[in-house]
Amino acid sequence: MARYRGPACRLCRREGSKLFLKGDRCFSEKCGIERRNYPPGQHGQGRTRFSDYGVQLREKQKVRRMYGLMEKQFARTMTRATRMRGRAGDNLLQLLERRLDNVVFRLGFATSRSEARQLVRHGHFKVDGRKAAIPSMVLKPGQTVALREKSKQVARIAGALEALEGRSVPQWLEVDKDSFEGTVKSLPVREDITLPIQEQLIVELYSR
Numbered sequence: 001m002a003r004y005r006g007p008a009c010r011l012c013r014r015e016g017s018k019l020f021l022k023g024d025r026c027f028s029e030k031c032g033i034e035r036r037n038y039p040p041g042q043h044g045q046g047r048t049r050f051s052d053y054g055v056q057l058r059e060k061q062k063v064r065r066m067y068g069l070m071e072k073q074f075a076r077t078m079t080r081a082t083r084m085r086g087r088a089g090d091n092l093l094q095l096l097e098r099r100l101d102n103v104v105f106r107l108g109f110a111t112s113r114s115e116a117r118q119l120v121r122h123g124h125f126k127v128d129g130r131k132a133a134i135p136s137m138v139l140k141p142g143q144t145v146a147l148r149e150k151s152k153q154v155a156r157i158a159g160a161l162e163a164l165e166g167r168s169v170p171q172w173l174e175v176d177k178d179s180f181e182g183t184v185k186s187l188p189v190r191e192d193i194t195l196p197i198q199e200q201l202i203v204e205l206y207s208r
Contacts, residue, residue: 056205059198066195067096068113073136078206089199090190097170097188100127101135103145107175107182111160124151139184147180 050058064074081091096102101117104125110116117135119125125132126146127139139145147157161177169175170192175182 053205053208056201059201060205063096063197063199063202066113066197067099067102068117069096075206078202082203082206088203092202093190093193093197093199094188095138097193098138098140098184099135100125100132100137100139100145103139103173103182103184106170106173107145108161108163108169108177109147109157109180109182111156111163115156115160119154119157124148124154124157141184141186143184145182145184152180 060074064071069077077095078088078092081095082088084091097106101113101120104110104116104120105113109125110119120135121133123131123133124147126148127137128143129146131148132145151157157180161180169182170188172184172186172188172192173182174185
């Protein structure tokens with residue numbers, strides 16, 4: 001499956017905001033946005049004007065890269081969101097937040113979504129007692145995510161949990177660090193998602 005293998009900070013600079021792709025580095029002075037707050041390339045410091053379509057496209061690209069989805073994955077998620085009851089934009093963010101790799105990241109078992117995706121693919125987690133290795137799996141309220149017994153000694157996961165002290169877990173999730181387990185308490189609402197996202201622009205883009 002195709003995936004982006006270039007510098008992660010380049011994506012943040014292209015979108016003009018932090019996408020939190022590098023874990024703790026994004027909170028330090030080494031962050032690409034902090035050092036060079038302009039798009040990459042020789043024309044990056046020039047004045048850029050976007051049409052309405054360009055603004056919508058950039059917002060979609062920002063969210064897609066933030067959650068680490070490929071174009072077809074994101075399009076399928078958007079289609080599913082429009083078929084659900086309620087506002088399509090809220091449904092889209094809810095589906096993205098309930099992905100297994102994002103839940104693992106939100107619970108503090110990984111320092112970034114890309115790291116969480118790798119840990120899930122390597123089979124380190126169980127969902128409701130069963131091994132789960134599909135990052136795109138959408139969790140439901142009441143389901144539990146637990147670290148497998150043999151994975152509790154993984155240094156990356158232990159380090160991520162220690163760093164969790166400086167991060168808050170969303171209200172729709174609950175984590176027990178002693179038992180390496182987290183629970184989806186409820187569906188996430190728009191107020192729980194504090195990321196700088198204008199989901200209506202994405203809905204307008206796909207409505208063209």
